[in-house]
Amino acid sequence: MKQNLHTHTVFCDGEDTPEAFVKEAIARGFDSIGFSGHGYAFFDDEYCMSREGTKAYRDALLSLRDQYRDQIKIYIGVEQDYFSDPVSYQWDFVIGSVHNLLVDGEIYALDLGRELIERTAAEHFGGDIYSLIAEYYKLESRVVQVTGCDIIGHFDLISKYNEDCSLFDPHHPDYVEMWSRALDNIFTGADVGSFWTGAQRTGVSSSEAPIFEINTGAMTGGYRTVPYPSIDILRSVCARGGRILFSSDSHKKEAIENYFDVARDLALEAGFTERTVLTDEGFVQIPL
Ligand SMILES: [Zn+2]
Numbered sequence: 001m002k003q004n005l006h007t008h009t010v011f012c013d014g015e016d017t018p019e020a021f022v023k024e025a026i027a028r029g030f031d032s033i034g035f036s037g038h039g040y041a042f043f044d045d046e047y048c049m050s051r052e053g054t055k056a057y058r059d060a061l062l063s064l065r066d067q068y069r070d071q072i073k074i075y076i077g078v079e080q081d082y083f084s085d086p087v088s089y090q091w092d093f094v095i096g097s098v099h100n101l102l103v104d105g106e107i108y109a110l111d112l113g114r115e116l117i118e119r120t121a122a123e124h125f126g127g128d129i130y131s132l133i134a135e136y137y138k139l140e141s142r143v144v145q146v147t148g149c150d151i152i153g154h155f156d157l158i159s160k161y162n163e164d165c166s167l168f169d170p171h172h173p174d175y176v177e178m179w180s181r182a183l184d185n186i187f188t189g190a191d192v193g194s195f196w197t198g199a200q201r202t203g204v205s206s207s208e209a210p211i212f213e214i215n216t217g218a219m220t221g222g223y224r225t226v227p228y229p230s231i232d233i234l235r236s237v238c239a240r241g242g243r244i245l246f247s248s249d250s251h252k253k254e255a256i257e258n259y260f261d262v263a264r265d266l267a268l269e270a271g272f273t274e275r276t277v278l279t280d281e282g283f284v285q286i287p288l
């Protein structure tokens, strides 16, 4: 089953219209496509949707869903940042992501270049990159409660500019401890907040286990040669009974299934045998 739920259009920071994405997906034989415009956040008017823009986005997609009903299934979602306003609509799905830190009342982006991360560490964390990363995973550990997401977006985004390991050591015990504790929290304490089940998660059963995306967006952008999250994190997610789905975080239509073969290999290597897809009955597991 071909599906990608993580796409950005001209309604936020993407290059193509929703209809261009829909046509591309149909041409590539997709069964369904999901849209995940950046949810409104008070500090940003460039990459997020405005409040009015969010309504226009939703209206446009509702109408496209109707128009292409016989050719493809369209799911209408949102990618909520940790600091986005609470969701204002009943979306088909929500991706929850940490793109920013809030330090001393100011927002600092983590995905706008390595220099900004280094400067933020120097100016606000005494030059200690691991203190900055601890703040990142503290937010990540609460991303499900705070955003009410169904899908945890690019869990280790902090590693975007670290493929050469020169920003930090991904095997440093402190780093491993930080992401492990974030996973502990997500797996034991989170309210999945799913639109589909409406249920409070009290333990990990297969249908309620948190869903992490294997996100190939930074590969398309040329920042990484492997998807998020790292193999170490994926192995831990797998061992804990978590679920995965593939997404390309595409900001242009040509990228809607970029590197899904790499994502699949990574999933197999981490021990997964199934992936999650969204259907009209909710999220279901299918073989990899
Ligand atoms: Zn994102």
Ligand SMILES: [Zn+2]
Binding pocket: 006, 008, 079, 249
């Ligand atoms: Zn995104």
